[in-house]
Amino acid sequence: xxxxxQYLVFLTGHRISARTPAEEVGSLSKIGAAIAFASxxxxxQFGIAGWFLAMDxxxxxxxxxxLVFAIIGAAIVLVLDRNFIYLADTRxxxxxxxxxxxxxxxxxxxxVIGSLSSQFTMPLFLKSELAIHxxxxxxxxxTEAKERYQEKYELADKTQNLNxxxxxxxxxxxxxxxxxxxxxxQRGVVNQCFADYTKKTKTTFAPDLDEHEIIxxxxxxxxxxxxxxxxxxxxxxxxxxxKEAELTQMGDAITQAQGNIDTAKKDIAQDLEKATAxxxxxxxxxxxxxxxxxxxxxxxxxxxxxLLTLLQLCLELMPILLKLQAGQSPLGHEMAIYAYDxxxxxxxxVNQSNERRLESDAQIELARHEHxxxxxxxFAKRQEMDSQLVQQKLTQDLENEKxxxxxxxxxxQANAYARAQHQFTQSFTQAANxxxxxxxxxxxxxxxxxxxxxxxxxxxxSEQESKSAGARVFPFVGQMDLGVKAS
Numbered sequence: 254x255x256x257x258x259q260y261l262v263f264l265t266g267h268r269i270s271a272r273t274p275a276e277e278v279g280s281l282s283k284i285g286a287a288i289a290f291a292s293x294x295x296x297x298q299f300g301i302a303g304w305f306l307a308m309d310x311x312x313x314x315x316x317x318x319x320l321v322f323a324i325i326g327a328a329i330v331l332v333l334d335r336n337f338i339y340l341a342d343t344r345x346x347x348x349x350x351x352x353x354x355x356x357x358x359x360x361x362x363x364x365v366i367g368s369l370s371s372q373f374t375m376p377l378f379l380k381s382e383l384a385i386h387x388x389x390x391x392x393x394x395x396t397e398a399k400e401r402y403q404e405k406y407e408l409a410d411k412t413q414n415l416n417x418x419x420x421x422x423x424x425x426x427x428x429x430x431x432x433x434x435x436x437x438x439q440r441g442v443v444n445q446c447f448a449d450y451t452k453k454t455k456t457t458f459a460p461d462l463d464e465h466e467i468i469x470x471x472x473x474x475x476x477x478x479x480x481x482x483x484x485x486x487x488x489x490x491x492x493x494x495x496k497e498a499e500l501t502q503m504g505d506a507i508t509q510a511q512g513n514i515d516t517a518k519k520d521i522a523q524d525l526e527k528a529t530a531x532x533x534x535x536x537x538x539x540x541x542x543x544x545x546x547x548x549x550x551x552x553x554x555x556x557x558x559x560l561l562t563l564l565q566l567c568l569e570l571m572p573i574l575l576k577l578q579a580g581q582s583p584l585g586h587e588m589a590i591y592a593y594d595x596x597x598x599x600x601x602x603v604n605q606s607n608e609r610r611l612e613s614d615a616q617i618e619l620a621r622h623e624h625x626x627x628x629x630x631x632f633a634k635r636q637e638m639d640s641q642l643v644q645q646k647l648t649q650d651l652e653n654e655k656x657x658x659x660x661x662x663x664x665x666q667a668n669a670y671a672r673a674q675h676q677f678t679q680s681f682t683q684a685a686n687x688x689x690x691x692x693x694x695x696x697x698x699x700x701x702x703x704x705x706x707x708x709x710x711x712x713x714x715s716e717q718e719s720k721s722a723g724a725r726v727f728p729f730v731g732q733m734d735l736g737v738k739a740s
Contacts, residue, residue, distance in 0.1 A: 261285030266339025280579035287572040288334045292327040299326025334572045343588045376538040382554045383538040386547045391532045398528040406517040415510040422503040439485040446478035
């Protein structure tokens with residue numbers, strides 16, 4: 254087997270050696286060649302896309318961008334097709350539904366990628382149509398932008414306002430130039446009066462009158478003409494002055510309106526310049542808007558676009574179509590059987606592990622149940638012992654209560670005996686004190702009266718001596734306690 258065929262088979266996801274028989278490979282080399290062609294086609298499409306996207310850059314950067322995009326496109330198609338072909342070829346026959354799911358996903362991806370990349374190849378086949386339509390779109394967008402910006406800056410309203418102001422100004426000028434019939438009549442009267450006055454002064458001639466006297470002669474007529482002229486001038490000013498003031502205001506308003514229009518036109522020109530620059534930069538033959546608009550409005554271009562897109566999709570789907578036509582290869586069938594056996598062994602081990610786990614769970618559950626029963630039995634014993642302790646405590650409390658009641662009774666009896674003894678002792682003490690105070694003390698005083706005076710003198714002298722010596726004498730009166738205490 255040649256090295257080229259090995260590489261082609263490698264593109265399908267399989268790895269073979271040079272000694273692998275050709276009948277085991279089957280049509281994998283053809284599918285690998287289809288994958289290589291689809292990758293080349295994707296690289297070409299993405300390279301063209303990178304070329305058009307980098308049109309505004311330097312030629313070196315444009316070439317680099319094209320190469321990068323070409324590598325990305327080839328890698329995407331190669332990875333997707335290689336993985337799908339390998340999965341479909343090594344899938345066991347019982348999983349055909351999953352194979353169709355993979356096929357649907359792959360077709361969807363190819364369709365999306367092909368549809369996106371086809372718009373970059375269309376400028377090569379629809380160059381003239383796209384160029385003409387791009388220019389039409391630029392003109393249309395310029396017109397739309399102009400109308401939009403005029404509406405944005407209210408150019409029409411400002412122009413109409415200027416026209417109204419100019420019309421009003423022209424009307425005022427016309428009104429000032431064309432006086433009312435009354436003013437015309439007054440002006441005619443003034444002119445006629447001065448004409449008559451001039452005629453009189455020129456036609457009057459007398460040998461005894463000079464020119465100054467003639468003028469004085471018609472001074473009254475002149476004053477009348479001047480009076481009429483004053484009235485006319487007042488009426489003229491009353492008619493013309495408001496219109497001239499309004500005309501002055503109209504002039505200022507016209508100047509401001511013209512300035513607003515000039516500013517709006519300047520802003521519109523700046524915005525249109527920006528919009529034109531954007532349109533020139535981004536509306537070109539590679540723009541998606543130009544292509545979509547062209548295929549919508551041009552039936553011939555749409556037919557050409559559809560045929561070229563279908564052709565590209567068929568070329569990109571060629572590896573999938575060849576795989577569906579060739580079926581599973583012997584090498585893929587062997588790997589599928591090996592994978593199925595490995596899966597079966599693995600599932601068997603998993604089932605055994607689950608069975609052992611269930612048994613261990615059952616044993617653990619049984620042990621937990623037995624342990625719960627032991628705990629319940631111990632709890633019952635503890636409750637019984639607690640009830641016995643409570644009963645003993647209640648019995649001891651009853652005995653203690655009886656002893657407390659007896660002790661209280663004994664204390665009560667002892668307190669009664671003590672009160673009676675105290676009353677008897679107090680009565681006896683009072684009687685003895687009365688006997689001593691009333692009988693014994695007077696008798697003793699009477700018997701010791703002769704000795705009292707001598708004792709008093711001695712005591713006086715002793716007190717004086719003690720006072721001179723600085724000693725104090727504390728009188729002591731003794732009281733006899735003849736009470737009898739009971740034992």
